[in-house]
Amino acid sequence: MTLVHILSFALWEHCHPSKAMDMTGATTGATETTALVKDEKGNASVCSSKKEASSGGGTSSYWIVVIAASAIMGLLFGVAFYKSHVYEPQTIRGQFLFRRFIMLKVFFGAMGIGALIFSAMSYLGMEAFGKVRHLWKHTSMSRSWLTGAALGGTLLGIGMAVSGACPGMVWTALGAGTANSAVTILGGLAGALTYGLFAEKIQSGILMKGPAGPCADVYADEALGMSSASGMTAFLGLVCLVGCAALEALVPWKSEVPVRLEGAMSDPSCLFGTASFSFVQCPAWPPSVAGLLIGALQLPAILLIGNVLGSSTAFQICACVWMLPLSAEKRARYGYMNAFATPNPKSWWQLPYVAFAAVGACLCAGAANDDGGAAGVGNVAALVGGFLIIFGSRLGGGCTSGHGLSGCAMLMVQSWIAVPAMFAGGILVAVAWQSVGAFFQPN
Numbered sequence: 457m458t459l460v461h462i463l464s465f466a467l468w469e470h471c472h473p474s475k476a477m478d479m480t481g482a483t484t485g486a487t488e489t490t491a492l493v494k495d496e497k498g499n500a501s502v503c504s505s506k507k508e509a510s511s512g513g514g515t516s517s518y519w520i521v522v523i524a525a526s527a528i529m530g531l532l533f534g535v536a537f538y539k540s541h542v543y544e545p546q547t548i549r550g551q552f553l554f555r556r557f558i559m560l561k562v563f564f565g566a567m568g569i570g571a572l573i574f575s576a577m578s579y580l581g582m583e584a585f586g587k588v589r590h591l592w593k594h595t596s597m598s599r600s601w602l603t604g605a606a607l608g609g610t611l612l613g614i615g616m617a618v619s620g621a622c623p624g625m626v627w628t629a630l631g632a633g634t635a636n637s638a639v640t641i642l643g644g645l646a647g648a649l650t651y652g653l654f655a656e657k658i659q660s661g662i663l664m665k666g667p668a669g670p671c672a673d674v675y676a677d678e679a680l681g682m683s684s685a686s687g688m689t690a691f692l693g694l695v696c697l698v699g700c701a702a703l704e705a706l707v708p709w710k711s712e713v714p715v716r717l718e719g720a721m722s723d724p725s726c727l728f729g730t731a732s733f734s735f736v737q738c739p740a741w742p743p744s745v746a747g748l749l750i751g752a753l754q755l756p757a758i759l760l761i762g763n764v765l766g767s768s769t770a771f772q773i774c775a776c777v778w779m780l781p782l783s784a785e786k787r788a789r790y791g792y793m794n795a796f797a798t799p800n801p802k803s804w805w806q807l808p809y810v811a812f813a814a815v816g817a818c819l820c821a822g823a824a825n826d827d828g829g830a831a832g833v834g835n836v837a838a839l840v841g842g843f844l845i846i847f848g849s850r851l852g853g854g855c856t857s858g859h860g861l862s863g864c865a866m867l868m869v870q871s872w873i874a875v876p877a878m879f880a881g882g883i884l885v886a887v888a889w890q891s892v893g894a895f896f897q898p899n
Contacts, residue, residue, distance in 0.1 A: 565747020608852020
């Protein structure tokens with residue numbers, strides 16, 4: 457999917473406004489408009505099935521702003537992931553065994569600064585933040601916490617452990633030339649296509665069958681009767697940043713830099729905290745710094761795009777674009793896929809975002825003479841893991857970025873169920889696999 461392709465759709469959409477379903481929640485797979493309510497026994501039931509019409513794909517000028525913003529954001533996203541080396545399969549696998557802590561450092565740093573940004577927006581009463589939170593309500597209200605967030609998060613975690621990737625990091629791995637990263641993406645596309653083809657059956661037969669539980673209230677601050685999310689998000693942000701600093705102190709960042717880069721790390725340009733340190737020349741950054749940069753991307757995401765960080769929707773869109781040449785009648789048979797196949801800047805922004813993430817990583821790897829330096833996983837593990845990370849993300853309503861960096865920072869209750877489930881699934885596979893064979897191989 458090229459930028460020329462996207463721009464052509466933008467022009468078409470400007471001339472022929474779409475009446476497709478609202479996809480503003482597509483970052484986490486939310487186009488369903490049925491909602492869960494809890495009866496006196498705590499069982500879930502469908503309270504509404506009304507479909508809302510979209511205002512269309514936006515004007516061509518808006519498309520241009522979205523494409524430009526998402527491309528720059530993606531470039532920075534890819535650079536930060538490469539410089540932290542969190543994208544490497546062995547880094548991800550090592551985290552699930554608690555032998556590497558790069559992923560947690562990036563996670564805490566990104567969620568911490570993101571939560572503080574959300575806190576400031578909430579305190580200032582910024583309409584853009586309120587709109588984004590409202591859009592995400594569709595995701596939470598369209599699935600049970602058990603069959604949605606918990607099950608989907610677990611499958612996502614299992615897929616991460618198997619493939620050593622997540623929906624966002626795999627594009628950085630592709631740009632950095634990591635072996636079999638393209639196979640992981642292929643598996644992800646298969647997972648997205650499978651989910652899309654059976655989305656309606658999954659919605660009625662799985663997602664709507666479980667209990668609403670704590671997710672009857674979408675956001676934690678609303679559940680507690682608070683008038684604003686600013687206080688809780690500020691506290692969360694500070695806790696995350698303190699945790700990030702503590703991890704950096706306990707596990708010095710240079711101790712986790714890949715062995716192959718040890719020679720380059722001895723250069724004065726890698727003396728972090730000194731005047732000689734160079735963010736451009738040094739092949740690695742402290743993971744916390746990379747996390748702060750990623751978290752800061754929430755600001756342009758909300759203000760310029762009208763959404764928050766996420767990556768799995770890019771897979772869903774790419775798995776659905778084959779429907780574009782079909783007639784409206786044929787496309788209507790697959791409502792879920794048709795919604796994603798219809799150009800909409802609030803979801804299609806992820807295409808240039810992930811594409812330029814790969815570009816950013818490619819530039820960094822080339823400058824460091826590190827193209828293909830990170831060890832990949834086997835073909836089967838890449839394919840199966842790729843399928844699981846995307847299928848699990850769609851089922852759970854979000855990926856590591858959608859739930860982990862965005863949903864948790866916005867105090868979305870389902871995100872606080874999905875992320876622990878993700879870690880539980882990954883840890884379970886990692887421990888079991890390591891006990892019978894070589895799962896984690898330090899590099």
